[in-house]
Amino acid sequence: MTYEDFIKKFNRTNFLDKYWSYFISIGALGIGLYFLYLLNFTEWYQLKKVTTKNITPLWAIYAFCGLFIFLGLYGFWIIPKNYGITYIKSDSPIDKKAEIINQLIHDLN
Numbered sequence: 001m002t003y004e005d006f007i008k009k010f011n012r013t014n015f016l017d018k019y020w021s022y023f024i025s026i027g028a029l030g031i032g033l034y035f036l037y038l039l040n041f042t043e044w045y046q047l048k049k050v051t052t053k054n055i056t057p058l059w060a061i062y063a064f065c066g067l068f069i070f071l072g073l074y075g076f077w078i079i080p081k082n083y084g085i086t087y088i089k090s091d092s093p094i095d096k097k098a099e100i101i102n103q104l105i106h107d108l109n
């Protein structure tokens with residue numbers, strides 16, 4: 001089995017999963033940026049503080065925003081790595097490599 005055959009055999013062909021993951025990452029990033037915008041550029045937090053006595057501390061809202069922004073950016077960083085195949089050079093004999101690949105195909109099937 002050549003390198004090109006190996007790529008064709010194991011490369012993920014379902015691109016809908018990839019785009020769904022990007023959609024979730026954009027959503028998480030959007031939620032974080034939206035709440036950050038509400039907190040810094042509107043009167044949203046002050047209105048909540050006036051109407052309720054027990055309000056979430058400001059640092060907790062910033063942590064919430066930071067978490068969602070981090071999750072969105074982490075998604076953009078990790079998704080291309082999930083759909084790539086790593087090539088490792090091996091000096092093993094061809095028959096040993098074929099045996100390992102066949103075992104891998106059997107295990108992943």
